[in-house]
Amino acid sequence: MGAKIQNLSQPIEIQYSNVDKKGANASCMSWDGNSTDANGKSLWITDGCQTVETNNSITCQCTHLTFFAILMSPTPANISxxxxxxxxxxxxxxxxxxxxxxxxxxxxxxxxxxxxxxxxxxxxxxxxxxxxxxxxxxxxxxxxxxxxxxxxxxxxxxxxxxxxxxxxxxxxxxxxxxxxxxxxxxxxxxxxxxxxxxxxxxxxxxxxxxxxxxxxxxxxxxxxxxxxxxxxxxxxxxxxxxxxxxxxxxxxxxxxxxxxxxxxxxxxxxxxxxxxxxxxxxxxxxxxxxxxxxxxxxxxxxxxxxxxxxxxxxxxxxxxxxxxxxxxxxxxxx
CATH class of the missing domain: 1.20.1070.10 (Rhodopsin 7-helix transmembrane proteins)
Incomplete structure (x- = not known):
């Protein structure tokens, strides 16, 4: 119990089907309980995760275990x-x-x-x-x-x-x-x-x-x-x-x-x-x-x-x- 599982050679895949993005950008993110923002709240991060989109499905390929989620952000807010x-x-x-x-x-x-x-x-x-x-x-x-x-x-x-x-x-x-x-x-x-x-x-x-x-x-x-x-x-x-x-x-x-x-x-x-x-x-x-x-x-x-x-x-x-x-x-x- 409490062991950290990370840097896996074979990524773990989590697939979400029938995702309606409504013009937003989707990113696979994991919960980082060790880092906090200016308000002292834990952060959602993209480290160790890749987002693969196919039609209406999104697959998250991650090299560690923790809490995962797909977070949406409006397209105009994001630039390269x-x-x-x-x-x-x-x-x-x-x-x-x-x-x-x-x-x-x-x-x-x-x-x-x-x-x-x-x-x-x-x-x-x-x-x-x-x-x-x-x-x-x-x-x-x-x-x-x-x-x-x-x-x-x-x-x-x-x-x-x-x-x-x-x-x-x-x-x-x-x-x-x-x-x-x-x-x-x-x-x-x-x-x-x-x-x-x-x-x-x-x-x-x-x-x-x-x-x-x-x-x-x-x-x-x-x-x-x-x-x-x-x-x-x-x-x-x-x-x-x-x-x-x-x-x-x-x-x-x-x-x-x-x-x-x-x-x-x-x-x-x-x-x-x-x-x-x-x-x-x-x-x-x-x-x-x-x-x-x-x-x-x-x-x-x-x-x-x-x-x-x-x-x-x-x-x-x-x-x-x-x-x-x-x-x-x-x-x-x-």
Whole structure:
């Protein structure tokens, strides 16, 4: 009794017939009572088991004895291990470079421009701080998750979420300032920058505090189609994640895109009131439009396309554009 039977030369086969996957991925897994997640719960693992699918039947070939089960996961949630590794590599490089250039940009502002900074520059520096929080917390997230300390995991998840929502909010604030500038309203608002700053930092904090109070932050698994999983500290409820984050950014996106279109229209129509554009002015206008596209965070909208056949492509486009965003913004304003 209590003997461990493992590393069998002839795998044990367990067959399940008439399995209705309903579009999900099936993985043969075994119960590992010796390993635990961040919550102290034992894990289902794929070690020592292979999954063989034939028509409506699934055969589990395992080289050890324990409790076995077939676990289903939605197809969109699973991507290949190679894609996960590549995306992680791109993200780490991008966030690292963004972090460096954001710090340089903030340092230059404090050292050189602080005394004579315009309202637009002050708003941009607040965005830099929000993005710095986002990048730093993201880069340290997995390491903290692997520690298995629930309190630390909840804390870094909350900081990461706050950094992301604050970044979204400051995209909105930039678009709002641009709109008010076009309408020449800024100078008429009392305590303008104070109101902008309070709104930009307090609204994300309210959302994060609400989720902390309802205990929605925890360690989650990112599964691949090979049954392997990486962990990170984030919102544990997928419905809350979709509703809060996608909904929050959707509101920001509608407004920033509207202001972007309005501004581009004004840039394009401006030469008609005077002389025709030359090559230098066309290049200048194109550069201005691309800068606005980045500064207003419109690239985050690629998250809306992460479904169906566009899933993997949208992941790569989203990762490349947004992980290097801090570098792009610093270069744009320098």
């Amino acid at each position: 291990t190679s894609d996960v590794n590549t995306l992680t590599y791109i993200t780490s490089i991008g966030c690292g470079l963004s972090l460096f250039f954001l710090i340089v940009g903030l340092f230059m502002h404090v050292l050189v421009r602080k005394g004579k900074a315009s309202e637009a520059t002050k708003i941009l520096m607040n965005l830099f701080v929000a993005m710095l929080i986002l990048n730093l917390s993201f880069l340290t997230n997995e390491s903290i998750s692997n520690l298995g300390i629930k309190g630390a995991c909840v804390a870094i998840a909350a900081v990461l979420h706050y950094g992301m929502l604050a970044t979204f909010t400051w995209f909105f604030m930039q678009a709002l300032h641009l709109y008010l500038s076009l309408r020449r309203i800024c100078t008429e608002v009392k305590h303008y920058m104070l109101k902008i700053c309070i709104t930009g930092w307090v609204i994300p904090a309210v959302v994060v505090i609400a989720l902390l109070a309802s205990q929605k932050y925890n360690s989650i698994n990112i599964n691949t189609n090979e049954g392997k999983a990486a962990t990170m500290c984030w919102i544990s409820d997928a419905g809350i994640h979709q509703g809060v984050n996608i909904g929050y950014y959707a509101v920001v996106f509608v407004f920033t895109l509207s202001v972007f279109i309005l501004t581009v229209r004004q840039i394009v129509l401006m030469p008609k009131a005077g002389k025709a554009q030359d090559n230098s002015s066309i290049k200048s206008n194109t550069s201005t439009i691309l800068s606005l596209f980045l500064l207003l965070g419109i690239t985050w909208a690629f998250a809306f396309f992460s479904y169906g056949p566009l899933l993997i492509a949208s992941y790569y486009i989203f990762t490349i554009l947004n992980s290097f965003q801090g570098k792009s913004k610093t270069v744009t304003v320098s």
